[in-house]
Amino acid sequence: MTARFSALEILTLKCRIFDIEFKNPVFLASGTFEYGLIYRNVTNKAGAICTKGITARPRGGNPPPRIFETACGLINSVGLENPGVDVFCKETLPRMRSLKTRIFVNVAGFTVGEFVEIVGSIGPRVDGFELNVSCPNVDMGGVSFGRDPDVCAEVVARVRAVTELPLIVKLTANFCDPLVIARRCMEAGADGISLINTLHAMAFDLRKKEVLIQGGLSGPAIKPFALYCVHRLKELEVPIIGVGGIMSGADAYEFLLAGASAVEIGSAILRDPYSPLRIIKELKRYTG
Amino acid sequence: MRSYRLKIVRRTTHTENIFGLDFKYSGITPWPGQFFQVRVDEGVELFLNRPISVASYKRGHLLLVVKIVGRGTRTLSMKKAGDYLTLFGPFGRRFRPAHRKSLIIAGGIGIAPLHFLAEYMARRNIDFDVLYGVRNKDEFIFRSDLKRMASRVTFVAERGYREKETVVTRIRRMDLNDFSVGYACGPREMLMALQELKLPITTYAFCEDFMGCGCGLCLGCAIMHGGVYRRICIDGPVLSLGDIDFEV
Structure with a gap:
């Protein structure tokens, strides 16, 4: 099942994952490129874009501060700001159709039903879905879906019933073993796994002696751990999208060596919106 | 970009x-x-x-x-x-200042973007005054530049002058009837106090925040403005002061 590059494909970076073709294995991670419409020239050269997380209802997001730099990375607490699935389908999605890349909608549900509702509303108008199972599960006292293999499997199975498009599950690595969860997700009908999502993190305001920000840690600080998680899933022999602190072609290649079929670029974009183009170019040097 | x-x-x-x-x-x-x-x-x-x-x-x-x-x-x-x-x-959104008598209201390092605005207005012969406050009187920058470009510059400081004053205490005593528009940049406390004064002129705030990307991708620099979160980096940084909700 794991995507392999043929000789020609290595030169062009073209790859086939979940039986669809991507122009390269460098994807834009959810939440760091919005809907791909601001820097279209970058979006169009990437293998795929994972949209900002879409929820069933519109969300204003969290109060500021939402971003805080930490050593070799940052904590974000944007709080899934998005217009909700209805407005997304009516206003954003039509504008995304002119993008020359694969579109994966990142789906963020707070109940199992919401996952089904969002995927159902969007229907077959995109190339696939990435299920964000890191949200708190409202029906289960707010514990993240992603920590519970049974609930994850239920989400995947229920969504599988309403779509035939590729389903990627974006796993958290917070307080759980992604291998166990990934296995259950695949059994329930997922087509692949992307990992890792941001890690729980916080920072304090020393002057006020109170919490300054609580959110998700990303950036090069989490790369070695992300790499380990990807490698841990290698034995499943399923398509894996590696995410976590990739800053260069070398980093991306490392993830491919660890067992990933593709990678997602996230935090690097915040430092330089054109960095995916550089990473694609650098990756060619390794795989070529 | x-x-x-x-x-x-x-x-x-x-x-x-x-x-x-x-x-x-x-x-x-x-x-x-x-x-x-x-x-x-x-x-x-x-x-x-x-x-x-x-x-x-x-x-x-x-x-x-x-x-x-x-x-x-x-x-x-x-x-x-x-x-x-x-x-x-x-x-940041390109901001086109009005061709009307203007008041620049700067607090501390807030003078930096406003100095550029002053340059822009001076080049287009837009008449403006400057009110510029700092903590300590040796913290003023661009003094002679501002004097050259503005019709009138008022410097106030919390320490160093005989009169202890801030931008906010001074603006309360100013006659703003001459002005049609104000441009403010400075510490959050200053902007909040200015907002509370409900100045009789249209006032724009030059906002700041920690930023992720700076170009609208990450939604990191949110500010509550007119009841919705806007991005300082692409909806601002210049926003109407009256519509900002600083309490959020």
């Missing part, structure tokens, strides 16, 4: 913790309110770029004036003439 690798032509020291970096620049012309994302660390330890507003742009020179407030700005302060820096920009 473009990325630039720019050579520092000159580094100026304004006060103990305010310095200027002067670049030779022939890129996209910046507008008032716009800023650059400056890379402080070519390594990744100081991960994010720092949003620094344009303090001056003329004759192919771009001037950024920076106050040392943390590790990133301290690292920047160690750069010397001849060093190169990576910049991205210009970012």
Whole structure:
């Protein structure tokens, strides 16, 4: 099942994952490129874009501060700001159709039903879905879906019933073993796994002696751990999208060596919106 | 937006913790309110770029004036003439000031973007006054420049002058009937106090925040404005002061 590059494909970076073709294995991670419409020239050269997380209802997001730099990375607490699935389908999605890349909608549900509702509303108008199972599960006292293999499997199975498009599950690595969860997700009908999502993190305001920000840690600080998680899933022999602190072609290649079929670029974009183009170019040097 | 690798032509020291970096620049012309994302660390330890507003742009020179407030700005302060820096920009919505008698209201380092606005207005013969306050009277920058460009400049300080005054205490005593529009930049407390005064003129705030990307991608620099979250980086940084909700 794991995507392999043929000789020609290595030169062009073209790859086939979940039986669809991507122009390269460098994807834009959810939440760091919005809907791909601001820097279209970058979006169009990437293998795929994972949209900002879409929820069933519109969300204003969290109060500021939402971003805080930490050593070799940052904590974000944007709080899934998005217009909700209805407005997304009516206003954003039509504008995304002119993008020359694969579109994966990142789906963020707070109940199992919401996952089904969002995927159902969007229907077959995109190339696939990435299920964000890191949200708190409202029906289960707010514990993240992603920590519970049974609930994850239920989400995947229920969504599988309403779509035939590729389903990627974006796993958290917070307080759980992604291998166990990934296995259950695949059994329930997922087509692949992307990992890792941001890690729980916080920072304090020393002057006020109170919490300054609580959110998700990303950036090069989490790369070695992300790499380990990807490698841990290698034995499943399923398509894996590696995410976590990739800053260069070398980093991306490392993830491919660890067992990933593709990678997602996230935090690097915040430092330089054109960095995916550089990473694609650098990756060619390794795989070529 | 473009990325630039720019050579520092000159580094100026304004006060103990305010310095200027002067670049030779022939890129996209910046507008008032716009800023650059400056890379402080070519390594990744100081991960994010720092949003620094344009303090001056003329004759192919771009001037950024920076106050040392943390590790990133301290690292920047160690750069010397001849060093190169990576910049991205210009970012921010282009702001076109009105052709009406204006009042610039600056607090502390808030003078930096407003100095650029002053340059812009002076070039277009827009009449304006400046009210500029700092903590300590030795913290003023651009003094002679402002005097040259503005019809009238009022300097106030909390320490150093016989009269202890802030921008807010002074503006309360000012007759604002002459003005049609105000441009304010400074500490959050100052902007909040100005908002509370409900000035009789249309007032715009030049906002700041920690930023991720600086270009609308990450939704990191949110500000509650007119009941919805807006992005300071692309909906601002210049926003109508009255519509900002500072309590959120």
